[in-house]
Amino acid sequence: xxxVTQTPKHLVMGMTNKKSLKCEQHMGHRAMxxxxxxxxxxxxxxxxxxxxxxxxxxxxxxxxxPECPNSSLLNLHLHALQPEDSALYLCASSQATGRxxxxxxxxxxxxTVT
Amino acid sequence: xxxVSQHNHHVILxxxxxxELGCNYSYGGTVNLFWYVQYPGQHLQLLLxxxxxxxxxKGIKGFEAEFIKSKFSFNLRKPSVQWSDTAEYFCAVYTGxxxxxxxxxxxxxxxx
Numbered sequence: 001x002x003x004v005t006q007t008p009k010h011l012v013m014g015m016t017n018k019k020s021l022k023c024e025q026h027m028g029h030r031a032m033x034x035x036x037x038x039x040x041x042x043x044x045x046x047x048x049x050x051x052x053x054x055x056x057x058x059x060x061x062x063x064x065x066p067e068c069p070n071s072s073l074l075n076l077h078l079h080a081l082q083p084e085d086s087a088l089y090l091c092a093s094s095q096a097t098g099r100x101x102x103x104x105x106x107x108x109x110x111x112t113v114t
Numbered sequence: 115x116x117x118v119s120q121h122n123h124h125v126i127l128x129x130x131x132x133x134e135l136g137c138n139y140s141y142g143g144t145v146n147l148f149w150y151v152q153y154p155g156q157h158l159q160l161l162l163x164x165x166x167x168x169x170x171x172k173g174i175k176g177f178e179a180e181f182i183k184s185k186f187s188f189n190l191r192k193p194s195v196q197w198s199d200t201a202e203y204f205c206a207v208y209t210g211x212x213x214x215x216x217x218x219x220x221x222x223x224x225x226x
Contacts, residue, residue, distance in 0.1 A: 031212055033212075040202070040219070040221070041218075041219070042204050042216035042217065042218060042219050043158070043204075043216055045213060045214070048212050048213075050212065055212065056212060056213070088157075090157070090158065094212075096212075099144070099146075099165070099166075100146060100165045101146050101208040101212075101214070102146070102148075102160075102163060103214055104160075105150075105157060105158045105159075105160075106157065107156075107157040108157050
């Protein structure tokens with residue numbers, strides 16, 4: 001199974017809402033990632049979890065709060081977002097160590113903030 | 115900091131034309147190299163990857179790429195494009211520390 005799943009596929013939320021994005025993988029990977037992708041742009045790294053611990057935070061605003069409950073799951077909690085946060089949010093996973101680093105991407109959650 | 119350059123931002127080709135998309139990176143050490151494709155409205159898909167060994171790698175859908183270490187390049191090629199190849203193509207480089215660095219992307223439009 002080389003699939004990363006993400007739910008929901010689409011999400012519309014108001015600026016005062018609280019919502020969560022979910023990501024799951026069953027490849028035994030111990031590194032998981034959140035990316036943000038705006039239209040016609042490359043993905044931008046937001047967070048990296050390695051062995052369930054946050055290892056990289058790319059100076060993401062606190063209205064985005066990641067959580068890694070276990071080695072297969074990754075959540076992104078959203079609160080008080082701004083319209084400019086509307087984007088495709090991608091989850092990825094990979095081996096945490098090793099010379100060959102390949103990230104497997106999920107289909108993404110398309111978020112619209114109104 | 116490591117960077118990845120894709121010099122062709124927009125490419126327009128007719129069906130059956132040959133394709134070459136450039137990718138250059140700035141890092142002198144060992145790299146893992148990737149090409150991803152994103153069809154309109156869809157998610158990222160891995161086209162091909164290079165870790166080591168034969169510098170000419172073949173991927174899905176008839177794509178191939180050549181790693182030229184001396185030129186820090188990993189160009190993507192396809193001998194004959196199809197309308198269905200219309201998409202955004204991203205080159206990406208991994209140099210360590212769990213960060214995959216993406217190029218800015220090349221938008222390919224293939225006219226039937």
